[in-house]
Amino acid sequence: MGQAARLLLLLAAALWAGAACGPAVPASAAGPLALAAGLAAWCAVRRAGTSAVGWALAGFALAGGALGALAAPRLDAATDAGPARGRWVDARPLGGGTLLVLSGAGPERVFVPRTGQDWLDRFPDGARPGATLEIPLRRAEGSGLPRALSASSIVVLAPPRGLARLEALAAAARAAFLARATARLVHAADPPAEPLAPSPAPAPARDDAGALLLAMVAGERDALAPEDWGALRASGLAHQAVVSGVQVGVIVLAAAWALAPLGGPHGRGRRAVALAAACAAMVLLPAEPPVRRAGIAVLFARAGRLVGRGASPAAALAGAAALLLALDPALARSLSFALTVAATLALVIGARGTGWGPRLRLFFGPILATWPILVEMTGCAGVWSPVANLLAAPAAAPALLGGWLAVLLPAGSPVATVSEAVARLGAEWFLAIARGVAAWPGSGRIAAPAGLAWLVLHEALCFAWLAARGRRALALGLAAAVSFAWPLRPAPAAPPGASLEVLDVGQGQAVLVRDGDRALLIDAADDRARDGTRALIHALRARRVARLDALVLTQNDRDHAGGAMDLLAAAPPRRLVVGANLLDDPELRPLYAAAARRGVPLVPVAAGEGLELGRVRALVLHPRPGVLVRDNERSLVVHLLGRGLDALVTGDAGLAAERELLARGLLPRTAILVVGHHGSKGSTGDALLRSGAPGAALISAGRGNRFGHPHPETLARLAARRVPWLITARDGGLAARARNGAIEVRGEGEAEGAALRVRKRAGPA
Numbered sequence: 001m002g003q004a005a006r007l008l009l010l011l012a013a014a015l016w017a018g019a020a021c022g023p024a025v026p027a028s029a030a031g032p033l034a035l036a037a038g039l040a041a042w043c044a045v046r047r048a049g050t051s052a053v054g055w056a057l058a059g060f061a062l063a064g065g066a067l068g069a070l071a072a073p074r075l076d077a078a079t080d081a082g083p084a085r086g087r088w089v090d091a092r093p094l095g096g097g098t099l100l101v102l103s104g105a106g107p108e109r110v111f112v113p114r115t116g117q118d119w120l121d122r123f124p125d126g127a128r129p130g131a132t133l134e135i136p137l138r139r140a141e142g143s144g145l146p147r148a149l150s151a152s153s154i155v156v157l158a159p160p161r162g163l164a165r166l167e168a169l170a171a172a173a174r175a176a177f178l179a180r181a182t183a184r185l186v187h188a189a190d191p192p193a194e195p196l197a198p199s200p201a202p203a204p205a206r207d208d209a210g211a212l213l214l215a216m217v218a219g220e221r222d223a224l225a226p227e228d229w230g231a232l233r234a235s236g237l238a239h240q241a242v243v244s245g246v247q248v249g250v251i252v253l254a255a256a257w258a259l260a261p262l263g264g265p266h267g268r269g270r271r272a273v274a275l276a277a278a279c280a281a282m283v284l285l286p287a288e289p290p291v292r293r294a295g296i297a298v299l300f301a302r303a304g305r306l307v308g309r310g311a312s313p314a315a316a317l318a319g320a321a322a323l324l325l326a327l328d329p330a331l332a333r334s335l336s337f338a339l340t341v342a343a344t345l346a347l348v349i350g351a352r353g354t355g356w357g358p359r360l361r362l363f364f365g366p367i368l369a370t371w372p373i374l375v376e377m378t379g380c381a382g383v384w385s386p387v388a389n390l391l392a393a394p395a396a397a398p399a400l401l402g403g404w405l406a407v408l409l410p411a412g413s414p415v416a417t418v419s420e421a422v423a424r425l426g427a428e429w430f431l432a433i434a435r436g437v438a439a440w441p442g443s444g445r446i447a448a449p450a451g452l453a454w455l456v457l458h459e460a461l462c463f464a465w466l467a468a469r470g471r472r473a474l475a476l477g478l479a480a481a482v483s484f485a486w487p488l489r490p491a492p493a494a495p496p497g498a499s500l501e502v503l504d505v506g507q508g509q510a511v512l513v514r515d516g517d518r519a520l521l522i523d524a525a526d527d528r529a530r531d532g533t534r535a536l537i538h539a540l541r542a543r544r545v546a547r548l549d550a551l552v553l554t555q556n557d558r559d560h561a562g563g564a565m566d567l568l569a570a571a572p573p574r575r576l577v578v579g580a581n582l583l584d585d586p587e588l589r590p591l592y593a594a595a596a597r598r599g600v601p602l603v604p605v606a607a608g609e610g611l612e613l614g615r616v617r618a619l620v621l622h623p624r625p626g627v628l629v630r631d632n633e634r635s636l637v638v639h640l641l642g643r644g645l646d647a648l649v650t651g652d653a654g655l656a657a658e659r660e661l662l663a664r665g666l667l668p669r670t671a672i673l674v675v676g677h678h679g680s681k682g683s684t685g686d687a688l689l690r691s692g693a694p695g696a697a698l699i700s701a702g703r704g705n706r707f708g709h710p711h712p713e714t715l716a717r718l719a720a721r722r723v724p725w726l727i728t729a730r731d732g733g734l735a736a737r738a739r740n741g742a743i744e745v746r747g748e749g750e751a752e753g754a755a756l757r758v759r760k761r762a763g764p765a
Helices: 001-025 027-047 051-065 066-071 161-186 208-216 226-235 245-258 267-284 290-308 314-325 329-333 335-350 354-380 384-410 414-438 452-467 469-482 533-542 564-570 586-597 655-663 686-692 711-722
Strands: 084-093 095-102 108-113 132-135 154-158 498-502 511-515 517-523 551-552 574-578 602-606 609-613 616-622 638-642 645-649 672-674 695-699 725-727 734-739 742-745 756-758
Touching: 066 208, 066 645, 084 564, 095 132, 108 469, 108 725, 154 711, 161 208, 161 384, 161 414, 208 226, 208 384, 208 414, 226 564, 226 586, 226 725, 245 290, 245 335, 245 384, 245 533, 267 290, 290 655, 329 335, 335 354, 335 452, 354 384, 354 452, 354 511, 354 533, 384 414, 452 469, 469 533, 511 616, 511 672, 551 564, 564 586, 574 586, 586 602, 616 655, 645 734, 655 686, 695 734, 695 742
Parallel strands: 517 551, 551 574, 574 602, 645 672, 672 695, 695 725
Antiparallel strands: 084 095, 084 132, 095 108, 132 154, 498 511, 498 734, 511 517, 609 616, 616 638, 638 645, 734 742, 742 756
16 A cells, blocks of 8 residues: 555544544644644554554544534524525435535535425425525524525525536436335335224334335435334444445445446456446435445546556545545534444455454454444444344345345336345345344443543554454454443442433423432433434433433423434333323324333323322323313423422423413422423413412523524513523523522533522412
8 A cells, every 4th residue: 555545544544533533522632632643643654554543543633623623513502594505406305394405615404394384385486406596594503404494485596507407417316216216115005994883993004124125225214114213223233224335335246246248358347337336326325425435435446447547445435535524524523424434444454364354354343443433422332233233134135136126127027026025025134133133131222421531442442453463363352342342331320319400402302300310201302303312312321321210201292202212222211101191192103112012111191190209209280181182281291399309390281281280279389490392482371480489490492493492471471570590502401409408400511609599489479
């Protein structure tokens, strides 16, 4: 390997490592780490050649420098955002709207929400791929995606011209391929027969195997059932269930092998076929980082060989990673980009020699290399991931190749029919492995805090093992395997005493109640928000919560129940508690089924019933049993009392529920109020504040959220009653702890002496 190739590979490894651990490196360490980067780079190029240790050190150094500053999301107060301008490159459905990918001064992603009003959700004439758009944005949402006002607010500045027409053609080809794949792979269930009696008909069966094939072949993950996606993540198979560099590599190799007779005496025809297959994959598949990384790497390698100048896999990987990060520095914080570069780098380093040693390195190397990234960026640890990958690997290639053939070949042809049957068999096998492994103890659990030292040590051991040979390789491999288990150690004991914390999970709600080692979570954030479920998992991990005594869902809305499916694996609750009026809710049926498979009992509650958490009692005040209420008014209202803690959590309950509680004499005086519906003006009325007389109000709302929460009317009512308030959008996570006969309330980052001391008020404010 030449010096230029070593430098490129060093740069790629450094950028990958910066992406992996950038958030963990404090900015104050940038100077010393930059010096270490220079020394490591000099050693790697001049002394150690392709030293994996040198690459890792350089990457960790870059993590605290300019790369981290470029990619770091802003977490300060929301500010008004100007319009986004650029060419429409791609679009795909995303949780209640459309995600537009623009290309202008820099790639940008804009979320266009769906309002349900036709005149607002209609794109203007001429808004199509390749057109230059101007999109007015709402206030910035911190680390979330920029949001458009509506589809109708988009302005078309120019129609597709020049190269933009190629983008329009590529987007049209991608849409046509997705439609064809959906029609070929996903079989619509037969409509249920008309019932003879007025009883509800059974729900039609889902095509789970077809949904998995659609995700693997066309990258359309939204077709997967939530419980299946949760099982794939918990078992460590999610990377194989979506389009990635592995899929692109399989497609390219299969095309080159199938058209081998065109190779010619020097194989240039076969290389041209591989190059064409890589281009086709980049056009037809979603523009995700793994697809772009793999496609560009193939272009580097194959194009160089076509002109007689070979490019090594290391140089191809380095060039692809450097080009992608130059075009979009935000990829440095992308989980998928970090995983694809780490796994490919492990394959490049370990793919030397013959026999069982290289085979083991090729299989376990990517798993060991990506393990710390998954743990640090997701907060969870898939302990059975190597076993699951070993069992599911024989099913992945038949499912992928069979699915592609079923889509590309004429419908009804014998080869297409056989290919689809083989693909479905592989998909069913794959799902069976994922579901089975996800139910094993420890799958997808929250990892114990590991720290930067473990991250550095594990990566150094992993890449040193991949590069070493002989007895040294065996010793390094055993050390890496031991390091693999460090995040799986038992969590330390929780601090004594009772506490309530409103976790910072964006525009959603998650309230953690603790009494020593006992933990209860009220609501589970929003799985659609970028800072939702992942922020919830990291918050529980930082607080050493490995298991929940109960998960209480006040509502069926996604901003309260969206992350519940992930929590079944990450912090499995001993009970799943819901309002009795939600037992037949169709949106929660998949959650109930997943809880039953995991042995988590479902506990319906209504007014007058309660839960015991150590010496803290959670009493349900609303809704009454047997009384039909709809929408937000059916939300649970929970009063927490004991061990000095006194708090009222109102969920999304509105003014009507508050008036009913007041009329029935069930509205308690409380020290802490978790404000209803994220501070909406339809909750936390004056009657509640006058009768409850809270000493402090805690509000869970996302930064710059599109709903305008908390509403100025709600804040004015709090101010009129002299109730101090804190909000997660400004103060981060909010904690209320019982101490010395009072309750201390503070936001994250506040000094110990800055806590607000609250006592229950004796009378109306």
